Amino acid sequence: DAGITQSPRYKITETGRQVTLMCHQTWSHSYMFWYRQDLGHGLRLIYYSAAADITDKGEVPDGYVVSRSKTENFPLTLESATRSQTSVYFCASSESDRGLYEQYFGPGTRLTVT
């Protein structure tokens, strides 16, 4: 049972480049989320999705794009990376069955923008 995976685990890119972070879950959970974690800011929600083809902005969506054509995948794209997007990115998924919304987190992607 793979659960939720993210790739790449580490990425170094240059300012201005486009980069896509991948997230894949094997549970067929309806909900998926992207967070960034920065020292002093805790976890901040970037985008989330309630189902395939349904996405919505979170707290800090600027500079990011998401898509969800399949239930199991939720890629996050930085259209033109900036140094301020250097962070650790976590993907999570959850299911609303029985009213349970506990989120399961992936291992994270550490992104450095130079």
Next chain:
Amino acid sequence: AQSVSQHNHHVILSEAASLELGCNYSYGGTVNLFWYVQYPGQHLQLLLKYFSGDPLVKGIKGFEAEFIKSKFSFNLRKPSVQWSDTAEYFCALKEGGNTGKLIFGQGTTLQVKP
């Protein structure tokens, strides 16, 4: 607006000491509450959750939390901490409605000295 507040930002304890981390929330509706733990360099993992029923919730690794509705609190406790409990701890509240979103506190860093 819903919010979660963790008053202790950094806690330092010696092994075998008792632990209590504070979590207060702001929400007038039915609450679903969670505690997550993030060990150094790892992703968030669910420690325990409260949905209804017994306000004293037991989780993994000897942790428990008590939901006190009158105080809007959901404090995390452990009678005797170990060095391996060194981690960051996040309290979270499910957002009202069906967004699936969790509202996270800022986190508390626990350092256990051997």
